[in-house]
Amino acid sequence: MTTTATSPHGNQSKKATASGWIGSALEYYDFFIYATAAALIFPQIFFPKGDPRMAIIASLATYGVGYVARPIGAFVLGHWGDTHGRKNVLVMCMFLMGFSTIAVGLLPTYDQVGLWAPALLVAMRLIQGFAVAGEISGASSMILEHAPFGRRGFFASFTLQGVQAGQILAAAVFLPLAHFMDKDAFNSWGWRIPFLLSFIVIVVGYIIRKEVDETPAFVDVDAKGEKPKAPMVQAVVESWRDMLRVMCCSLMNVIPVVTTIFGAAYAVQPGYGIGFDKDVYLWIPVMGNIVAVIVIPFVGNLSDKIGRRIPIMVGAIGAGLLSFGYLYAISIHNVPLAIVFSLLMWGVVYQGYNAIFPSFYPEMFPTRTRVSGMAISQNLGTLITALLPALFVAVAPPGATGIPMLIGTITLAICVVAAIAAFTARETYRVRMKDLGDVNAVPVPKAEYDRLREQSMAGGKLQPASA
Numbered sequence: 001m002t003t004t005a006t007s008p009h010g011n012q013s014k015k016a017t018a019s020g021w022i023g024s025a026l027e028y029y030d031f032f033i034y035a036t037a038a039a040l041i042f043p044q045i046f047f048p049k050g051d052p053r054m055a056i057i058a059s060l061a062t063y064g065v066g067y068v069a070r071p072i073g074a075f076v077l078g079h080w081g082d083t084h085g086r087k088n089v090l091v092m093c094m095f096l097m098g099f100s101t102i103a104v105g106l107l108p109t110y111d112q113v114g115l116w117a118p119a120l121l122v123a124m125r126l127i128q129g130f131a132v133a134g135e136i137s138g139a140s141s142m143i144l145e146h147a148p149f150g151r152r153g154f155f156a157s158f159t160l161q162g163v164q165a166g167q168i169l170a171a172a173v174f175l176p177l178a179h180f181m182d183k184d185a186f187n188s189w190g191w192r193i194p195f196l197l198s199f200i201v202i203v204v205g206y207i208i209r210k211e212v213d214e215t216p217a218f219v220d221v222d223a224k225g226e227k228p229k230a231p232m233v234q235a236v237v238e239s240w241r242d243m244l245r246v247m248c249c250s251l252m253n254v255i256p257v258v259t260t261i262f263g264a265a266y267a268v269q270p271g272y273g274i275g276f277d278k279d280v281y282l283w284i285p286v287m288g289n290i291v292a293v294i295v296i297p298f299v300g301n302l303s304d305k306i307g308r309r310i311p312i313m314v315g316a317i318g319a320g321l322l323s324f325g326y327l328y329a330i331s332i333h334n335v336p337l338a339i340v341f342s343l344l345m346w347g348v349v350y351q352g353y354n355a356i357f358p359s360f361y362p363e364m365f366p367t368r369t370r371v372s373g374m375a376i377s378q379n380l381g382t383l384i385t386a387l388l389p390a391l392f393v394a395v396a397p398p399g400a401t402g403i404p405m406l407i408g409t410i411t412l413a414i415c416v417v418a419a420i421a422a423f424t425a426r427e428t429y430r431v432r433m434k435d436l437g438d439v440n441a442v443p444v445p446k447a448e449y450d451r452l453r454e455q456s457m458a459g460g461k462l463q464p465a466s467a
Contacts, residue, residue, distance in 0.1 A: 067386025077134025105195025157300025250381025315352020
């Protein structure tokens with residue numbers, strides 16, 4: 001059976017992609033305004049002011065706490081996505097993220113309630129981490145399972161394009177506040193505005209996501225009575241090797257940690273003495289993300305031509321090498337050079353990994369355990385990288401020498417591990433949906449695959465996503 005580009009299925013492919021893009025953008029806006037605030041403002045308002053170094057470490061540690069909750073969220077939300085459907089879990093993630101972020105914007109400061117301030121901050125970050133754990137795996141699975149055969153990499157890449165757009169929005173909201181507001185006013189109440197604006201997440205996200213149908217692949221599994229009672233257990237039993245690969249590949253989260261978390265603290269916090277203005281530094285990840293938004297669909301499309309593994313490996317090694325130059329540019333207070341390295345490392349090279357994992361990861365797992373398998377293993381990997389900001393500050397504290405070389409070496413080593421994990425994986429881009437997760441699956445012959453893909457791109461008859 002085939003379906004045309006103007007069929008209900010074709011419309012659902014577009015709706016699913018739009019839902020994944022906008023939902024990811026809004027949820028990661030929430031997640032990254034916290035990351036931005038943790039690096040720029042939280043050390044001064046939520047922690048004791050006596051020791052700047054300890055305040056920076058403690059603030060970045062609260063950022064990492066969000067990742068501690070992610071494996072728990074992955075277990076619960078992955079289970080929900082594999083037993084109740086992709087659409088259902090994505091709406092749940094949106095509500096949890098939106099309300100917890102609004103709550104951060106209403107929290108009292110350390111001067112007002114003492115230690116209750118960081119305690120409440122940690123509690124809200126835990127809820128954020130729990131919620132975001134199901135977003136990427138759920139959105140990627142939904143888009144992938146709606147996408148036509150031969151174009152899964154392209155369509156799924158929009159999940160991460162939405163994430164990058166959310167980061168642009170997160171930093172962009174802070175830019176006018178940090179630039180135009182009086183410092184005391186910004187520290188007192190201005191920083192709360194981006195968090196309170198998260199009300200938009202709840203309204204807009206719900207309106208969009210309610211319009212998307214459940215995926216054909218999940219409906220088929222449900223109709224056949226193949227939904228597992230314990231998808232996490234089944235994923236571990238059937239796909240533990242691929243879960244380990246995903247976990248190791250997910251260590252690539254070290255690059256955004258270096259760019260937006262440690263890099264921000266290194267550049268702007270008084271203890272390091274670099275002296276970047278906050279509003280100037282905020283433009284660096286914004287510009288990198290703008291380039292990333294442009295690059296991502298092209299890389300996703302490329303992966304539909306040459307496969308997933310090669311771009312991921314090139315992106316991992318290349319971004320790890322460029323981290324040396326990026327940190328060096330910050331260390332010598334060279335803003336133009338820092339921007340150039342950010343554009344190359346984060347905006348271009350890192351997207352070799354970032355644009356492709358939304359198709360590469362879910363393609364490793366069968367439909368019945370797809371969300372659980374990806375969510376659990378990916379979030380375990382990112383949990384490890386969440387500890388890195390505090391570790392980086394601990395091993396390279398204010399006043400230390402050789403920070404670019406030390407942090408760059410750690411970053412490159414982690415990227416090499418991710419590249420090796422991708423190298424050991426099987427290629428999946430020519431495997432049909434119904435055969436994904438089967439280690440013995442036979443890919444569609446290249447000539448036939450290219451023909452089907454060309455038909456899809458021309459808007460002719462498409463293979464349905466469930467094929």
